[in-house]
Amino acid sequence: MLTPFGKFCRKLRIDRNEILKDMASKLGVTVSYLSAVEHGKRPIPNEWETSIPLLYQFDDIQRWELKESVIETENLIAFNLNETGENNQVLLKALARKSEDISEEQLKKVFDILK
Structure with missing residues (x-):
């Protein structure tokens, strides 16, 4: 199950015609690591709140949406x-x-x- 952050990233990729591999490459991580973060199996690296908006040239609204998705995800507890x-x-x-x-x-x- 995707976290709110994972849903945000997936929508971002779809809007930019990218695949998971493209975003992982931009963030300097493996596809499996990015996938684990999106599914809540790994924490969201703090620096991504700064690097993602820079990499994708976010406006203020997109920065706010990213921040909201991070906050919502950090407030979740997931059990498999x-x-x-x-x-x-x-x-x-x-x-x-x-x-x-x-x-x-x-x-x-x-x-x-x-x-």
């Missing part, structure tokens, strides 16, 4: 459910669904169990 057992999948999904409804006391109990 294919790499965990069924009970873990059920637990992770339940926590995600109920995360806003869990009280501080309940969170403390969960943390105590996990210690």
Whole structure:
């Protein structure tokens, strides 16, 4: 699944008639590294917030959209459910669904169990 940053980059490439390899080359990384960043498997390098706008000659709106995609991506926590057992999948999904409804006391109990 693509992160918001990954979606931003994909749209950028489509708009510029580029492929993943073209962008990776411009950024000085491998295709697999760029793909891992876009899928949230690697963090977004800090310098990309400066280098991408320069490489692609962004206007202020595009700079803002890039920044927003970085912020949204950094606020995500991703789990590969294919790499965990069924009970873990059920637990992770339940926590995600109920995360806003869990009280501080309940969170403390969960943390105590996990210690």
